[in-house]
Amino acid sequence: MERLSHFDEEGRSRMVDVSDKSETKRVAIAKGEVKVAPGTLALIKEHKLAKGDVLEVARVAGIMGVKRTPDLIPMCHPLLISGIDLKFNIRDAESIIEIVAIVKITGKTGVEMEALTAVAVAGLTIYDMCKAVDKGIEIGEIKLLKKSGGKSGIYLSDE
Amino acid sequence: MERLSHFDEEGRSRMVDVSDKSETKRVAIAKGEVKVAPGTLALIKEHKLAKGDVLEVARVAGIMGVKRTPDLIPMCHPLLISGIDLKFNIRDAESIIEIVAIVKITGKTGVEMEALTAVAVAGLTIYDMCKAVDKGIEIGEIKLLKKSGGKSGIYLSDE
Amino acid sequence: MERLSHFDEEGRSRMVDVSDKSETKRVAIAKGEVKVAPGTLALIKEHKLAKGDVLEVARVAGIMGVKRTPDLIPMCHPLLISGIDLKFNIRDAESIIEIVAIVKITGKTGVEMEALTAVAVAGLTIYDMCKAVDKGIEIGEIKLLKKSGGKSGIYLSDE
């Protein structure tokens, strides 16, 4: 039967030992969506054309958030992240900002949590910067799109 | 016309000056959902009956996450949080763990971002602790349920 | 019957709500001891007379550790510490460095954990700086000496 790997045989939480895993090149791609009111999206887009830029602040926050992942998620290993890309796709018809984070490493564990944390922190930052004008913002659909490298091979979500 | 309050009149991002706001008792309640596979939910629930407890680790992570909010969200003010509660409701039929965070303060700004960050970090922690057995987990519906205190009065989401 | 205040009525961990506590001037004094080999103590003392100073590095670490307390101890409130003193008493006969930390605040909760964390971090730093020459160092007797301010009045340990 399967066992949650973060617990040992007696059910205690622990940081799983990866001493014997080999270093491989790993990539994780995660996504999430921020649903705002159409008027809020217009404000974000106009600002982008001016000097201020909600999405650029959110991008910086998301990239910095990757580096805080082991401080936030108790059982995550500290990792030497080798690259981070964070993109936003605006889907006007749905009034949604889609966030996509790509995180790369050569290491012993995958970087799913880092990519997901980037998405979450970027999403929270968009929320924060717009909340004065829009209290109904919702962050959702945070999930893994793709993962490669490591023993378990390539994972691709249905999406 | 409305303006995003985190930008000044020339569009530069900044931390909004709250020097002249009065200190009031403020509460924010946020929620989010983690959708897991039914087999994963069963594992979480079984562990709960044993010594390990995914949700207790996630609760600690969420509470600690509140205190990291100003480190994560660029324009958030540092705050003297006075209380945090984090609850999980398991909705078996949908295979969903609902997270609800209640954050309290007596201060000059609201604590929405702190409550939302608690939910996000707790959700990411559940993801991390289950990802070895379930790569299709999705975190969603992160939003504000209620907010009281401060000049803008009480906000209640439709939900 | 008594109940551990960090858990609510259903046994969930939480950060206790202090919204309704009044702000008072509070002081906590904590101590601890680091037992080293006599030769190690001599080295520490000699260095003190030269330019390097194990205890000065430990003092800085202990003072900075106070400010990390809410990041380290899950249920601790963030606090606006107003003063920190950290002293070392060398007890030659026992080959012991005694650490005493005094932490002050005007706030809603006590600062015992901050004073104890100062002692622990200073002790760990002394350990780190001497471990190359002494692997048998022991840190002990970490406890509260005195606490004043707040509803529960003055506490004085027997010591």
Place this chain on the structure above:
Amino acid sequence: MERLSHFDEEGRSRMVDVSDKSETKRVAIAKGEVKVAPGTLALIKEHKLAKGDVLEVARVAGIMGVKRTPDLIPMCHPLLISGIDLKFNIRDAESIIEIVAIVKITGKTGVEMEALTAVAVAGLTIYDMCKAVDKGIEIGEIKLLKKSGGKSGIYLSDE
């Protein structure tokens, strides 16, 4: 004779006790300069017209840096910053980017260190983002321009 206030009467470093200081509205303005090669300045300015923006990343970093001040500077008190503005003036003729930080608080201690840290972190970030094309960048003239609030009254630098 004057004494450095961070040391006590026996010369030990400590965090100065501010328990008895009164809370007043305080503002500190600090500046600094980043001297780059003319070609680097052109690249920064061109990017600004496109989507990327060195100065916007530096602004976010500087604002976040303010909140890390007590983690970086050993004897700094933790503070509830109430507002931060960070501006850049490009002085083309000298090929200099001037950084000005304005930090506000209602509290017991001044915010000079916070304003100076904002300038330093923003300057380091500009350096980091340009260093691939310009290894001769120099950061300088970091100083306090103005300080108001508190017992010592208003300070104005000669500049």
Place this chain on the structure above:
Amino acid sequence: MERLSHFDEEGRSRMVDVSDKSETKRVAIAKGEVKVAPGTLALIKEHKLAKGDVLEVARVAGIMGVKRTPDLIPMCHPLLISGIDLKFNIRDAESIIEIVAIVKITGKTGVEMEALTAVAVAGLTIYDMCKAVDKGIEIGEIKLLKKSGGKSGIYLSDE
């Protein structure tokens, strides 16, 4: 004569250069003890049987504390910890909770400080969660039990 390795030939503190040390598999085991009142121990044990769990919160805090070690101890190197186990043994007769931390790495320096920090932070967390009902708690006997890997070979304490 021996010299404290954290100081250079002129007595200045520094982070010792480990560039030329080879990467080996290293393990450190540290312990500590928390002495509580018998009634406090009973409360902890009862809670364990209910939903709340002082020791599980302390375990999470200790594991997270390992990752903060280089932030707390000035001369510690940042490390890629590969595994952490944290165990509690309750010694009823003495009313003592014994904490044992096992930390693993493949790296250039040992992980004694990480194991000792895990013990200290877990001990402080137990203290924090019980201090409302027990002000006489004492943390002690924090020391290294075993260390292996690296040039200096295996160390075993007498205990």
Place this chain on the structure above:
Amino acid sequence: MERLSHFDEEGRSRMVDVSDKSETKRVAIAKGEVKVAPGTLALIKEHKLAKGDVLEVARVAGIMGVKRTPDLIPMCHPLLISGIDLKFNIRDAESIIEIVAIVKITGKTGVEMEALTAVAVAGLTIYDMCKAVDKGIEIGEIKLLKKSGGKSGIYLSDE
């Protein structure tokens, strides 16, 4: 034409991918200057002869600051620093404290930013510890002196 490497082809900020760079031994040496009033310098020097030591506190802060570099500078990679030296040269005639930081690593990216951050944080700490007696302190001339290791070879400033 040159492009700032922290931006991708569409001008978005990102953490540059270093997955394919090889690990080499790298050293960076940076400097900076703190200009104080002659009376302040005298106080610093007198204290040094007593127990307190502004420069020793600044040294500890600078060394710890190196480890916070990726938390402060958005696009910096987390790195396993292998050694740090921080020296102060007092230039009496000019009333200047010169700070020199030497940082070493075996890794995929250089450590210029780490050495520069050490200098900046040490300089800010000197400022903080002297600001009660000297409001005109200025930090300047922060720049790279030397860099070796990596594909781009050795860099030496004119100085």
